[in-house]
Structure formats: structure tokens, C-alpha cells
Amino acid sequence: MNQQRIRDSFARQGLMKTLGATIDAIAEGRVILSAPLQPETCQQHGFAHAGLTFALGDSAAGYSALTTMPEGAEVLTAEMKINLLAPADGIRLIATGEVMKPGRRLVVTRATVDTEYDDGRRKTVAILQGTMVPVTG
Amino acid sequence: MNQQRIRDSFARQGLMKTLGATIDAIAEGRVILSAPLQPETCQQHGFAHAGLTFALGDSAAGYSALTTMPEGAEVLTAEMKINLLAPADGIRLIATGEVMKPGRRLVVTRATVDTEYDDGRRKTVAILQGTMVPVTG
Amino acid sequence: MNQQRIRDSFARQGLMKTLGATIDAIAEGRVILSAPLQPETCQQHGFAHAGLTFALGDSAAGYSALTTMPEGAEVLTAEMKINLLAPADGIRLIATGEVMKPGRRLVVTRATVDTEYDDGRRKTVAILQGTMVPVTG
Amino acid sequence: MNQQRIRDSFARQGLMKTLGATIDAIAEGRVILSAPLQPETCQQHGFAHAGLTFALGDSAAGYSALTTMPEGAEVLTAEMKINLLAPADGIRLIATGEVMKPGRRLVVTRATVDTEYDDGRRKTVAILQGTMVPVTG
Numbered sequence: 001m002n003q004q005r006i007r008d009s010f011a012r013q014g015l016m017k018t019l020g021a022t023i024d025a026i027a028e029g030r031v032i033l034s035a036p037l038q039p040e041t042c043q044q045h046g047f048a049h050a051g052l053t054f055a056l057g058d059s060a061a062g063y064s065a066l067t068t069m070p071e072g073a074e075v076l077t078a079e080m081k082i083n084l085l086a087p088a089d090g091i092r093l094i095a096t097g098e099v100m101k102p103g104r105r106l107v108v109t110r111a112t113v114d115t116e117y118d119d120g121r122r123k124t125v126a127i128l129q130g131t132m133v134p135v136t137g
Numbered sequence: 138m139n140q141q142r143i144r145d146s147f148a149r150q151g152l153m154k155t156l157g158a159t160i161d162a163i164a165e166g167r168v169i170l171s172a173p174l175q176p177e178t179c180q181q182h183g184f185a186h187a188g189l190t191f192a193l194g195d196s197a198a199g200y201s202a203l204t205t206m207p208e209g210a211e212v213l214t215a216e217m218k219i220n221l222l223a224p225a226d227g228i229r230l231i232a233t234g235e236v237m238k239p240g241r242r243l244v245v246t247r248a249t250v251d252t253e254y255d256d257g258r259r260k261t262v263a264i265l266q267g268t269m270v271p272v273t274g
Numbered sequence: 275m276n277q278q279r280i281r282d283s284f285a286r287q288g289l290m291k292t293l294g295a296t297i298d299a300i301a302e303g304r305v306i307l308s309a310p311l312q313p314e315t316c317q318q319h320g321f322a323h324a325g326l327t328f329a330l331g332d333s334a335a336g337y338s339a340l341t342t343m344p345e346g347a348e349v350l351t352a353e354m355k356i357n358l359l360a361p362a363d364g365i366r367l368i369a370t371g372e373v374m375k376p377g378r379r380l381v382v383t384r385a386t387v388d389t390e391y392d393d394g395r396r397k398t399v400a401i402l403q404g405t406m407v408p409v410t411g
Numbered sequence: 412m413n414q415q416r417i418r419d420s421f422a423r424q425g426l427m428k429t430l431g432a433t434i435d436a437i438a439e440g441r442v443i444l445s446a447p448l449q450p451e452t453c454q455q456h457g458f459a460h461a462g463l464t465f466a467l468g469d470s471a472a473g474y475s476a477l478t479t480m481p482e483g484a485e486v487l488t489a490e491m492k493i494n495l496l497a498p499a500d501g502i503r504l505i506a507t508g509e510v511m512k513p514g515r516r517l518v519v520t521r522a523t524v525d526t527e528y529d530d531g532r533r534k535t536v537a538i539l540q541g542t543m544v545p546v547t548g
Contacts, residue, residue: 012181058191237357
């Protein structure tokens with residue numbers, strides 16, 4: 001697996017930059033991203049907006065799928081479902097994406113999004129399940 | 138229905154401001170939001186990031202639910218599913234959220250997200266279906 | 275569109291027979307199925323089991339996708355999501371499946387499931403959204 | 412946790428009887444159900460119908476939620492999403508439902524459905540994620 005192409009693809013994503021997201025870990029079929037909780041990406045109660053939580057979880061899932069693809073491929077989200085479990089009231093979101101079923105036509109993924117508090121405690125705030133499709137860039 | 142509280146709630150959402158989103162229409166059980174496609178909210182191919190499309194569709198759905206709630210209530214997304222139908226390669230996204238089933242405990246919603254080209258043509262790029270829960274702020 | 279191959283495929287589905295389901299209408303991109311509410315397909319409160327409601331809605335969606343496929347193709351459900359809106363306490367379920375986005379690799383569909391009372395009134399009990407994939411039989 | 416009320420509720424479900432389903436295990440927040448693959452519950456290719464796979468996975472998820480509820484409560488599926496990973500071509504389906512987040516108003520669950528071959532090998536054929544709501548019977 002070529003970690004560099006994951007990092008190159010990630011670097012070209014304007015939204016990830018806007019959200020302040022970074023890649024924390026890349027392994028075969030598993031990618032971890034994180035992003036700070038900031039006023040710019042929160043909702044009206046000061047918690048992470050569902051859109052931020054989704055964007056991070058979906059991207060972690062997508063990049064986990066990309067680790068299973070041949071060089072030169074990219075992936076697009078075909079569909080994704082998120083269940084929000086608790087308000088994201090910490091300081092940082094951490095999303096772990098995992099491949100449940102690789103495939104040439106469809107890759108089924110899951111992701112878990114945790115929030116981290118300033119004392120290091122973590123709480124799961126969302127789980128996602130969805131399908132990525134390979135595209136040739 | 139009190140349009141002002143929808144606008145007040147929307148104005149407090151940092152992420153909506155970051156995405157450049159505006160409220161285009163508010164009616165009982167139906168809200169339309171839009172946001173420009175900008176490099177800051179796109180993915181690596183220059184199309185709208187799934188996270189942007191989701192955030193806009195989810196917010197339109199959430200505010201459509203809020204129009205059916207009593208004063209003082211707020212809504213949170215319990216779960217939401219998005220199917221992405223086509224790459225969002227236009228200049229603006231337009232999300233229409235609609236209440237499918239109002240309720241005191243759960244509000245089931247749908248949303249459609251279109252992209253608009255600079256000549257005014259539109260194409261549907263995503264459909265969403267999910268559940269909002271009322272919370273007392 | 276060849277209605278007969280839809281009917282032939284349907285006739286080979288053991289579960290549809292077990293549920294007492296029939297085809298009510300076939301049009302390009304749109305199929306309507308129905309099934310009686312019987313003790314054999316209900317849950318512990320005497321309402322339609324979510325499994326019955328899902329099976330009927332999913333099949334209506336799948337056959338609506340099949341109407342858009344070339345001869346010889348079949349479709350499989352890749353993923354499907356159901357929101358249950360109200361208890362199905364009538365005498366018959368009626369599921370309408372519709373193609374939202376045709377495609378050679380993925381077909382995005384929606385379905386609505388209504389229950390019908392013995393006086394002919396109807397109530398929507400579920401909405402579904404999901405993806406069908408063509409397979410060559 | 413009172414296993415008997417799970418068994419009593421299950422015994423009243425006509426659809427579970429029709430599908431030949433049985434309870435294999437009950438623990439706090441975790442329930443395993445299974446059902447044979449029979450012509451009566453298959454689709455046109457002889458594999459388990461998505462409706463069977465869904466019904467079993469959804470029921471396992473629902474009963475896992477019920478183990479976390481007080482006596483006298485029942486649960487209904489509010490929404491459930493299934494991703495089908497592989498054709499279910501074995502002899503028996505085994506569904507494991509698990510509570511991801513208990514709650515008084517909403518219980519978020521996941522389920523995994525495996526197929527078992529006659530030599531005892533197993534393969535995961537579906538994963539589900541969804542929400543149960545408590546109702547007072």
C-alpha cells in the first residue's frame with residue numbers, strides 16, 4: 001500500500017483543509033482522521049455540526065477504501081448513513097474508517113467518530129455505514 | 138410558523154457560515170438552502186465534497202422539521218442517509234428539505250440536493266432520508 | 275419494456291409467494307406490489323412486521339430498477355434503508371418502487387409502502403431509499 | 412435481564428415462525444437469531460431474499476435493544492439500513508444484533524448476518540445499522 005497517494009489525495013481536498021482535518025494513521029483497510037472542534041464548524045448549540053461529523057467519518061471511510069484500490073484509482077461515496085449517538089461537545093473529533101468488504105465494483109465501509117475532551121477522555125459520537133465506488137481518475 | 142426563529146437558529150450555525158450557505162425559502166414543513174461551490178468546500182476532483190452536499194441537505198431537512206415544532210424547540214439529527222447520484226460540478230448547490238412525517242418524538246424527513254450551472258440548468262446530485270429529534274434548547 | 279420478464283422473475287421468488295405478494299402495476303421505472311396483512315407475517319402487536327414491510331418495499335424498488343435494465347439482466351439490492359412512519363395496522367400493504375437515477379453500474383431507487391384499511395383508506399407506513407446493482411443472470 | 416420476556420415476545424411474532432427463525436443466544440445488549448435457507452424464503456437465484464436477511468438482522472437488533480429496556484417495554488424499529496455484502500448461498504442465516512448506544516428514547520443498534528455452509532464454514536452476508544424506539548406495550 002502506498003501511503004503517499006492517500007496523503008496526496010487528501011491534500012487536494014479543499015473541504016478537509018477548511019475543516020482543519022489531518023490524517024492520523026493509514027493502514028491497509030483502515031484510516032484515521034481528526035479535526036478540531038471550532039466555532040466555524042459547529043452548530044447552534046456549540047457542538048460539532050452533523051455536517052462536520054459526517055464529512056470526517058465519510059472521508060475516513062473513503063480513504064480506508066482507497067487503501068484497498070490499485071494505484072491510479074480514486075473512490076467516490078455512493079451512499080453513506082450516519083447515526084449520531086451523542087452531542088460532540090469535546091475539543092477534537094477522531095474518525096476511524098474501516099473496510100468491511102472490499103470489491104472491484106463496490107467497497108462497503110464503516111466509520112466511528114469519537115470526540116476527545118481536553119483531559120484526553122473519549123466518547124463515541126457517531127457511527128457510519130456506506131458504500132464507496134472506485135473511479136479511474 | 139415563525140420564520141424568524143429559523144433564521145436566528147441558522148445564523149448561529151458556524152458551519153453554515155463557513156460553507157457560505159443561505160436560506161432561500163421557508164414554508165411549513167419545507168425549507169430551501171443553498172451554498173456556492175468553492176475550492177474551500179470541494180474534494181480532490183473539484184466537485185462538491187460529499188460532506189458539503191450532506192451538510193446542506195441535512196440542514197435543509199433539519200430546518201424543515203423545525204418548522205413543525207413549537208416555539209422554543211430545537212431539532213437534532215438522529216440519523217441521516219445520503220445517496221449521491223451524480224458529481225456536483227456546477228456553481229451552486231440547492232437543498233430542499235421536506236417533512237415526510239411530523240411527530241413529537243421523531244420527525245422523518247427527506248431532502249433533495251441539486252447543483253446549478255452558470256446557465257441556470259439544474260441537476261439532482263443527492264437525495265437524503267433521515268430522522269430528526271426535538272430537543273428543548 | 276418487457277413486462278413478462280418482471281413477472282417471470284417475480285414468480286421465481288419463494289419469499290414473495292410466502293408473503294402472498296402480487297404485482298399490481300409495472301411501468302418504466304415504477305412497479306407496484308401488494309401483500310395482505312396476515313398473522314403469518316406480523317409482529318407481536320399484530321401489525322405488519324418490519325421485515326414484511328421491508329421485503330415488499332425493497333422488491334418494488336428492485337423491480338422498478340429492473341424495468342430500466344436490458345433483457346437478460348437481473349438486479350440485486352446493494353443497500354437499502356427504511357424509515358417506518360406508522361404502525362401497519364390495515365389489511366393490505368401496497369409498495370410503490372421508483373427509480374430515482376438509472377445507471378449501468380448503480381440504480382438508485384426509492385419506495386413508499388402504504389397500508390390499506392378495509393374501507394379503502396390508505397396511510398403511508400414506510401419510506402425506503404437504496405441502491406440496486408445489475409447482475410448478468 | 413429477563414430472558415423469558417424476549418422469548419415470549421419472539422414466540423408471538425408470526426413472521427419469525429414463518430421464516431423458521433429461532434433464538435440462539437441472549438445476553439445483555441446482544442441477541443443471536445438464526446433461520447434456515449429454504450425455497451420459501453429465497454429470491455429468484457436461490458439465495459436468501461434480501462427481505463429474509465433484513466428481517467432476521469432487524470429482529471436480532473430489535474431484541475438486543477429490548478434486553479436493555481425495563482420490564483413491560485417493547486421496541487419498534489424506527490429505521491434500519493442494510494448493506495448486502497455477498498450472496499447468501501449457504502444453508503442457514505445467523506444474525507447477531509448488538510446495542511451500540513442504549514437510551515430511553517432511542518436505542519442505536521447494529522447487526523451482522525452470516526450465512527453458514529453445510530461444512531460449518533461461515534461468511535458475512537450483510538451488516539445493518541439502525542434505531543429502535545421503546546414503546547410501552
